[in-house]
Amino acid sequence: MAEKAIEAKKKGQKKSSEDYTYVGMVFHRLTRHKLAMVGAFMLIFILLFVFVGPLIWRANPNTQIEGLGGLFNPASRAHPLGTDDYGRDVLARMFFGGRISLFIGFISAISSTLVGALVGLVAGYYGGWSDNILMRFTDAMLSIPTFPLLIALASVLGKGVWQIILVIVVFGWMTDARLVRGLVLSLKEQEYVEAARAIGASANRIMWRHLFPNTLAVLIVSTTIGIGGAIIYEASISFLGFGVQAPFASWGNMLQNAQQFIWNSPRLIIYPGLAIFMTVLGFNFFGDGLRDAIDPKLKL
Amino acid sequence: MRDYIIRRVLGMIPLILIVMIVSFGIFSLVPNPFAALIENPRIKKADIQRLIKAWGFDLPWYLRFFKWFSGVIRGDWGPSLLYPGSTARDVISRALPVTVRLMGIEFLVSIAIALPIGIISAVKQYSVTDYVVTVISFLGMSMPTFWFGLLMMMLFSVVLKRPSGMPLLPAGGFITPGLEEAPFWAKLGDRAQYLVMPVVVLAFSSLGGYARYMRSSMLEVIRQDYIRTARAKGVPERSVIYKHALRNAMIPIVTLIALSVPGIVGGAAITETIFNIPGMGSLIIQAETKADYPTAMIGLMLSSVLVIAFNLVADIVYAWVDPRIKYS
Numbered sequence: 001m002a003e004k005a006i007e008a009k010k011k012g013q014k015k016s017s018e019d020y021t022y023v024g025m026v027f028h029r030l031t032r033h034k035l036a037m038v039g040a041f042m043l044i045f046i047l048l049f050v051f052v053g054p055l056i057w058r059a060n061p062n063t064q065i066e067g068l069g070g071l072f073n074p075a076s077r078a079h080p081l082g083t084d085d086y087g088r089d090v091l092a093r094m095f096f097g098g099r100i101s102l103f104i105g106f107i108s109a110i111s112s113t114l115v116g117a118l119v120g121l122v123a124g125y126y127g128g129w130s131d132n133i134l135m136r137f138t139d140a141m142l143s144i145p146t147f148p149l150l151i152a153l154a155s156v157l158g159k160g161v162w163q164i165i166l167v168i169v170v171f172g173w174m175t176d177a178r179l180v181r182g183l184v185l186s187l188k189e190q191e192y193v194e195a196a197r198a199i200g201a202s203a204n205r206i207m208w209r210h211l212f213p214n215t216l217a218v219l220i221v222s223t224t225i226g227i228g229g230a231i232i233y234e235a236s237i238s239f240l241g242f243g244v245q246a247p248f249a250s251w252g253n254m255l256q257n258a259q260q261f262i263w264n265s266p267r268l269i270i271y272p273g274l275a276i277f278m279t280v281l282g283f284n285f286f287g288d289g290l291r292d293a294i295d296p297k298l299k300l
Numbered sequence: 301m302r303d304y305i306i307r308r309v310l311g312m313i314p315l316i317l318i319v320m321i322v323s324f325g326i327f328s329l330v331p332n333p334f335a336a337l338i339e340n341p342r343i344k345k346a347d348i349q350r351l352i353k354a355w356g357f358d359l360p361w362y363l364r365f366f367k368w369f370s371g372v373i374r375g376d377w378g379p380s381l382l383y384p385g386s387t388a389r390d391v392i393s394r395a396l397p398v399t400v401r402l403m404g405i406e407f408l409v410s411i412a413i414a415l416p417i418g419i420i421s422a423v424k425q426y427s428v429t430d431y432v433v434t435v436i437s438f439l440g441m442s443m444p445t446f447w448f449g450l451l452m453m454m455l456f457s458v459v460l461k462r463p464s465g466m467p468l469l470p471a472g473g474f475i476t477p478g479l480e481e482a483p484f485w486a487k488l489g490d491r492a493q494y495l496v497m498p499v500v501v502l503a504f505s506s507l508g509g510y511a512r513y514m515r516s517s518m519l520e521v522i523r524q525d526y527i528r529t530a531r532a533k534g535v536p537e538r539s540v541i542y543k544h545a546l547r548n549a550m551i552p553i554v555t556l557i558a559l560s561v562p563g564i565v566g567g568a569a570i571t572e573t574i575f576n577i578p579g580m581g582s583l584i585i586q587a588e589t590k591a592d593y594p595t596a597m598i599g600l601m602l603s604s605v606l607v608i609a610f611n612l613v614a615d616i617v618y619a620w621v622d623p624r625i626k627y628s
Contacts, residue, residue, distance in 0.1 A: 035434065140322065145584075147570075148569065149326055151585050152326050235446070236444070239570065240569075240570070255446065262453065266458070273446075273450070274447075276444050277442060277443055280442040285438060288438070
């Protein structure tokens with residue numbers, strides 16, 4: 001194959017898809033997907049904004065300016081995005097709120113995927129009774145309207161970051177469980193699994209070393225899109241007042257706080273909402289491109 | 301087929317029981333609302349004890365579940381704590397029509413826009429039109445409804461005014477006070493004003509999903525051999541697309557539509573909250589945070605049972621429109 005690549009290079013031809021490793025091929029296809037690239041640039045921009053921004057603009061997000069003159073200031077040199085109802089610097093709050101929103105998004109999407117993968121692996125690999133019980137439970141969880149219960153649980157569990165992550169995971173693992181179970185049902189019939197079993201590999205080893213890696217491609221796509229969904233969930237919970245609590249900022253509670261000032265200070269609504277929107281859009285574009293890139297049937 | 305349906309309906313029973321127990325278990329975590337009354341010196345201790353006992357808050361949650369459940373079976377859904385003096389059933393039946401009106405219109409609007417643009421986008425794959433539709437779908441799917449709602453409100457209720465100085469569209473609510481007894485057409489026009497913003501917000505967020513689904517279903521069909529055969533024998537392109545391809549591409553859409561129907565009853569908590577619409581979504585959220593479990597449970601059960609039932613309906617319809625599928 002190497003000779004073929006050299007030959008192709010000599011002739012000045014482009015590489016064909018056979019000359020790549022799997023990851024290389026996915027990456028190559030991804031770079032040719034326009035919307036995925038737009039999404040990637042949006043995400044890089046957001047990450048730079050949130051993590052490098054505070055190094056450049058060193059304002060404290062919780063410092064309040066004393067006196068009425070410090071409240072609701074419009075954009076100025078001292079406060080590039082103005083100040084809020086407590087006289088706090090909005091730009092600094094956008095940085096730190098973004099960190100919390102992204103942190104919750106990442107951790108809860110990855111954890112939901114892992115819980116879903118565990119349930120799906122066990123149900124798909126063992127089959128029979130454990131499959132029946134686990135999948136009935138998954139079906140039941142899927143038919144409960146998620147959002148009201150999410151709010152109920154968030155209202156009792158308390159309002160810290162980890163509690164919100166827990167709530168999102170409790171109601172977020174079901175689709176991944178179904179996805180993995182479906183994949184495992186077909187994967188476990190293949191020869192390499194039979195071979196592993198023949199040399200005496202334990203069920204645990206077969207599940208995590210042989211089956212799980214083969215579901216990873218699909219799970220990475222679902223996690224990418226899941227991060228966007230989790231960020232929306234966090235924002236919705238905070239928006240109804242059950243999320244991250246003041247004085248800590250999250251994009252969701254900044255928006256909730258700004259809602260009452262819609263009449264006199266609408267810009268306080270625009271910034272955090274735009275940030276949530278851009279981030280979710282970035283993850284959706286990128287995740288969709290990733291899905292197309294790992295699908296070998298599709299021409300790009 | 302009949303045996304299949306009977307088996308599925310029987311299978312629904314444990315599913316509904318699990319749903320009930322999980323929801324009730326979560327609601328039971330909400331603290332007892334009467335315990336706080338002890339602080340109030342004007343209420344007698346004995347009265348508080350009586351209330352706690354009447355509502356079953358003296359029992360552990362699983363016993364309270366049986367108390368509630370035996371009432372439900374006998375048709376007694378319990379009183380509402382959120383609206384004292386009303387039964388939970390009355391509270392729900394006031395909210396239900398409001399939500400069904402809002403969500404029904406939203407559903408029709410988004411389907412009516414999403415299906416045509418999905419088809420066009422598939423037929424002209426990789427064209428400019430396709431890209432525009434794709435980008436719009438993604439914008440809608442990624443837009444947080446609460447933010448879009450607030451933006452709409454800023455534009456139509458704060459910035460844009462009528463010549464009379466009134467906002468162009470009312471910022472919230474669902475009917476102008478005093479117009480309840482107005483003539484039919486005046487009432488219709490009045491209600492429509494209140495529905496414009498929430499319907500646009502909800503339709504924009506859901507139409508992306510429908511359009512993407514329609515597009516991929518259509519693309520799948522267009523690749524197939526029988527479409528090439530139809531083109532080869534000289535069938536006009538219009539008729540290839542709209543007669544041969546569309547019929548098969550609609551099969552998955554029929555199930556998608558069946559699966560979306562329960563959402564019409566469940567309501568949209570966030571949008572209803574922003575626009576101050578007294579529908580199911582916002583009612584359930586209010587009820588559960590005030591420990592009004594009879595109301596919250598009926599609301600949730602209504603939508604869960606519909607989700608479970610319409611899953612079955614979707615499968616049956618699927619077999620009916622596509623004779624290749626056989627259940628046994």
